[in-house]
Amino acid sequence: MGMVGTVGLVLHPQRDSKKAIDTILRWAADKGATVLGLPEEVGRIDCTAVPVDADALVERADLLVGLGGDGTMLRTMRLLAGRPTPILGVNLGKLGFLAEIDVDELAGTLSAIDDHRYTIEPRMAIKSRLGGTDVTAFNDIALVRIPGEGLAAIAVTPAGSDFVRFAADAVIVATSTGSTAYSFSAGGPIVSPRVEAVLVVPAAAHSSFNRALVLPADEEVTLEVLPTSGRLAVEVDGAVVAHLCPGDTVTVAAWPGAAKVVRLGTTFYERARRKLRVDGSAEAL
Template sequence: MGMIGTVGLVLHPRRDSKQAIDTILRWAAGKGATVLGLPEEVGRIDCTAVPVDAASMVERADLMVGLGGDGTMLRTMRLLAGRPTPILGVNLGRLGFLAEIDVDELSETLSAIDAHEYSIEPRMAIRCTVAGASMTAFNDIALVRTPGDGLAGVSVTPSGSPFVRYAADAVIVATSTGSTAYSFSAGGPIVSPRVEAILVVAAAAHSSFNRALVLPADEEVTLQVLSSSGRLAVEVDGAVMGHLCPGDSLTVTAWPGAANVVRVGTTFYERARRKLRVDGSAEAY
């Protein structure tokens, strides 16, 4: 018996997803499966996907498909955080790290998943509380300076032990998934998503110590805004979700295995080499 009875869709807000949706609907019709989507997303496309609210789609879907890029995949993962539902990412445009296939591979991949011919790559999330609201990120949580308002002065305390104070443009707390995003641009290490770790990276640090920290997933890390700091934006997977002022603090904890990403063949290292254009030194060839 096939695995997929109901497919949930999450769409990129701007990219053209009509071809991908039509492919999914044709495949589902041949299998007697149902396709669900969020009303505000499938409503802008002429298709027969059933519009339901987010809670119903999360509850009913056997497979969730994110159509877009890494941003759409991150949104899909946050939507399903804590649930075992597998998530398939489909590229609509630029190559990403999280999306697994292109549109022309979609029908074949759905059949493979339906026949249980796939693997799962668990992805860790991180969590914090901002202004009384719980926030979940699969890439990173960053304290970012406000232009014209001074540097980000932040003390970093892992597992209750004060370690370092940074003066920087931003202090980034990232997952292994996020090691190829903002953290990477700030000089952080590339970390396999199979490693459940918390990275702390300062962007453009104005200090003699500018190294990244790699912490185990069972250690929380507290960031405190120093008296010398300006007002800082709290970015959660790239979206500003609040602000902190001197004296405020934020504690980040890991959530291992918070989402399950479908893999049908590619490896993290293949994706990283293509996306980051990793070639190495010319002298090594």
């Protein structure tokens, strides 16, 4: 008996997903499976997917399919955080790290998953509490300077030990998944998603010490906005969700294995080489 009786859809807000959705609907019709989607997303496309709210989508789906790119996959992972439901990423545009397949491979991939011919790559998240609201990120939580309001002056305290103070454009707390995103652009290391670690990376630090910290998943890290800091924006996976002022603190903790991403053979290193155009030194070629 196949494992997929209900497929849930999460769509990119702008990219054309009609071909992918039609492929999923045809596959589901042949298998007698149900296809669900969020009303505001499937409502803009002429299709027979059943509109349900986010809670029903998460509760009922045996497989969640993110149609878009890495941003859509991050949103899908946050929807399912803490649940064992597998997530398949389908690339609809630029090559990403999280999407596993292109649209032309979709029907065969759904059948492979239905036949249990796939592996799961657990993805760690990080979580915090901002203004009384719990937030979860699969890439990063960043404290970012607001133009015209001064630098981000932040004390970093891992596991209760005062360690370093940065004056920078931003201080980024990233997962291994996020090591190839904002953290990477700030000079942080590339870390395999199999490594459950928390990275703390300053962006454009005004200091002779500008190194990233790599912390184990069982240690919390607290960021304190210092009196010399300007007002800061807090970005969660790239979206501004709050602002902080001097004296405010944010504590970030790891959430190991918070999402389960479907893999069918590609490796992180293959995706990283293509996406980041890793060629190495010319002298070594």
